[in-house]
Amino acid sequence: MASPRSAVHEQFPSLRVDVEPEREVVRVVPIGELDMGTVGQLAEKVTELRDAGFKRVVLDLRRLEFMDSTGLHLILEADAHARTNGHDFAVIPGPPVIQRLFELSGVGGHLRFCDH
Helix, strand or coil: CCCHHHHHHHHCCCEEEEEEEECCEEEEEEEEEECCCCHHHHHHHHHHHHHCCCCEEEEECCCEEEECHHHHHHHHHHHHHHHHCCCEEEEECCCHHHHHHHHHHCCHHHCCECCC
C-alpha cells in the first residue's frame, strides 16, 4: 500500500522534466523540486538522452524552485560522466536559492556554467 505522501506525490508531482532538442544539443529543463524523491526522474531522462546519441547536454536550472544535495550529486555525476566519455555538459544557473547550494558546497568551480 502506498503511503499518503507518495500518493499525493503521484497525484501532484513536484518535478516535471522538459526536453528541448536543438540540433546536436539537448536542453533538459527540470521544473519544480529536485530532491531525493524526484532525482531519479531527472537521472533517467539524462541517461535516456545520452543513450539516444546526444553528445551535448545543457541542464537548465532556471525553473527549479528547490534542490537538495541529491540533485547536486546528480549534476556532479552527469558532469563526470560527460568528461569521462568525451561529451559536453553545461549548466544554466538557477535562481539564487539554487545557486546558493553550489556556493555552500564549494563545487560551483568544478562545473561549466553557461548563459543558454
